[in-house]
Amino acid sequence: MQIRIVWRRLPSTVVIFCVAAGMLNAVPSKRTPVDVRCNGDDALTQRTCAAVENGLKSSPDFILSAESSPAELVITIPTNVDWKKVGKRTKVIYLAEFSSSGHQTLGNTKGACWDHAISTCATQIIRQLKVAARKAH
Amino acid sequence: MVIPVHFTGSGATSENVSAIVNRDNQLDTGDSHVKIEVVPTDKPINGVLNTMDLSSGYDFKNYPKAGEGVNKLGGNEGHINTDAGQPNANNGAAHDNLHFAGVRDQYDEGKKDKDGHRTSTPKPGYDSTNIVRERN
Numbered sequence: 001m002q003i004r005i006v007w008r009r010l011p012s013t014v015v016i017f018c019v020a021a022g023m024l025n026a027v028p029s030k031r032t033p034v035d036v037r038c039n040g041d042d043a044l045t046q047r048t049c050a051a052v053e054n055g056l057k058s059s060p061d062f063i064l065s066a067e068s069s070p071a072e073l074v075i076t077i078p079t080n081v082d083w084k085k086v087g088k089r090t091k092v093i094y095l096a097e098f099s100s101s102g103h104q105t106l107g108n109t110k111g112a113c114w115d116h117a118i119s120t121c122a123t124q125i126i127r128q129l130k131v132a133a134r135k136a137h
Numbered sequence: 138m139v140i141p142v143h144f145t146g147s148g149a150t151s152e153n154v155s156a157i158v159n160r161d162n163q164l165d166t167g168d169s170h171v172k173i174e175v176v177p178t179d180k181p182i183n184g185v186l187n188t189m190d191l192s193s194g195y196d197f198k199n200y201p202k203a204g205e206g207v208n209k210l211g212g213n214e215g216h217i218n219t220d221a222g223q224p225n226a227n228n229g230a231a232h233d234n235l236h237f238a239g240v241r242d243q244y245d246e247g248k249k250d251k252d253g254h255r256t257s258t259p260k261p262g263y264d265s266t267n268i269v270r271e272r273n
Contacts, residue, residue, distance in 0.1 A: 043199055050202055076246070
């Protein structure tokens with residue numbers, strides 16, 4: 001009988017333990033400052049870059065660099081983004097390069113998103129930056 | 138390379154349009170067989186008509202970084218803020234007219250300066266005399 005009660009309470013006990021342990025370890029993690037550089041000035045390229053900057057502002061891992069927090073990583077859109085019409089919609093096709101502020105190349109990523117949902121491109125780029133950042137030393 | 142452009146807006150004076158067209162049409166493409174011809178017109182040429190709005194104010198809704206530009210590389214709409222003064226506005230329009238034809242920018246953005254302003258240098262093979270090396 002007693003064993004049955006313990007088993008019934010086990011899931012909630014585990015949850016409480018995990019939450020408590022998480023709170024103990026909840027030290028604010030350091031957000032890495034990132035610079036975004038855009039080698040193109042057409043609207044699609046401007047919008048892609050602005051979306052990446054906005055994405056960094058809300059990222060738990062990165063922060064947009066400023067004078068007070070010089071960049072440790074750099075995202076470069078090396079040339080004007082490409083696009084193609086698919087029916088009535090426009091697909092944005094991008095290349096983004098990653099490097100450290102010390103010019104160490106950390107790779108690149110290619111991808112695409114619809115122009116009416118350009119933040120999707122930014123999310124993809126920032127996700128790949130997280131992978132690339134592990135190579136930085 | 139024929140680029141038909143309908144210049145609109147309060148800044149589309151005959152003087153400004155003439156300066157923009159002359160700037161583009163006198164460019165040396167580096168290939169004697171390739172000549173740029175911006176044609177100011179309000180009628181399509183071979184089904185193509187681009188519109189360049191020359192008027193006051195930045196449009197950060199459509200151009201969130203520079204406040205001006207063309208809608209996309211090979212696009213057909215552009216806006217230039219004439220408040221930037223001359224020759225900046227005309228040079229910006231001449232630069233952006235080339236994007237209508239799909240010509241890419243040829244600069245590398247660098248680290249921001251101490252005031253937070255963007256900096257750029259021409260890509261290898263280009264210099265400060267080239268129209269695509271920066272916005273102006």
